[in-house]
Amino acid sequence: MKSHFIRLLNYDHFANTQMVQLMVEQGATGKPAELMAHLLAAQQIWLKRLQSLPAPLAPLWPDANANELMPVVNANYKALLAYFENLQPADFDRVIAYKNSVGYFETIVSDIITHLINHGTHHRAQIGTLLKLQGATLPPLDYVLYLRNLNETA
Numbered sequence: 407m408k409s410h411f412i413r414l415l416n417y418d419h420f421a422n423t424q425m426v427q428l429m430v431e432q433g434a435t436g437k438p439a440e441l442m443a444h445l446l447a448a449q450q451i452w453l454k455r456l457q458s459l460p461a462p463l464a465p466l467w468p469d470a471n472a473n474e475l476m477p478v479v480n481a482n483y484k485a486l487l488a489y490f491e492n493l494q495p496a497d498f499d500r501v502i503a504y505k506n507s508v509g510y511f512e513t514i515v516s517d518i519i520t521h522l523i524n525h526g527t528h529h530r531a532q533i534g535t536l537l538k539l540q541g542a543t544l545p546p547l548d549y550v551l552y553l554r555n556l557n558e559t560a
Contacts, residue, residue, distance in 0.1 A: 407498050407516065412490050414523045417552050419483040422446075424545045425530050426479055429472035432542050438533045443470030445529040449482045452522050455504040456489060456515060490519075 422445070429438055444467050451461045498516040505511075513521075534544050 407495065408490065408493055411493075411498075411516075411519050411523075412487065414519075415483070415486055415490055417549055418523050418526050419479065420552055421530055421547045422479045422483075422526065423476070424547060425533055426472065426475045428537060428542060428545060429475070429533070432537055432540065434472045434537060434540075438536045439470040439472045439475070440467065441529045441533050441536075442472070442475055443468045443478075445526050446475065446478045446482055448525055449486065449522060452518055453482075453486055453489060455502055456518060458502070461504075486522075 422442075426442060428434075429442065447462075447464055447466050447468055450464070451466065454461045493515070498514070498519075500515050501512050502515060502518060503510065503512045530547065534547075538544055
């Protein structure tokens with residue numbers, strides 16, 4: 407299970423990198439940058455929850471400039487990868503208790519990780535739609551294409 411989630415995290419990092427690079431090339435501002443900043447802030451919050459640490463005090467919907475996002479993409483990836491690499495098989499079924507703006511919840515680690523990856527895909531799709539409407543040509547971000555390219559270059 408660990409290798410599966412690391413593979414998904416690697417894809418997530420690749421897709422975030424591609425999207426931020428496109429945003430910078432297009433000079434994207436406003437909603438696309440806001441969505442990517444939210445995606446990255448949410449990753450930080452979920453990582454803290456997984457670590458049973460207090461959530462960062464930063465806003466969930468921060469103001470953003472596309473030119474400032476790549477260091478956050480890379481820092482989040484490194485921190486999440488370090489967490490994933492230290493997981494033991496039993497950890498994936500461990501229950502994490504946390505509080506958000508709605509209330510208190512309990513979710514197992516594997517479901518939190520799945521949500522984290524899906525959340526990124528959801529917001530990248532929104533960003534892609536907005537950029538395409540502005541005339542951008544989107545890079546291919548399909549997971550299966552990512553895996554094929556990985557196997558061709560390995």
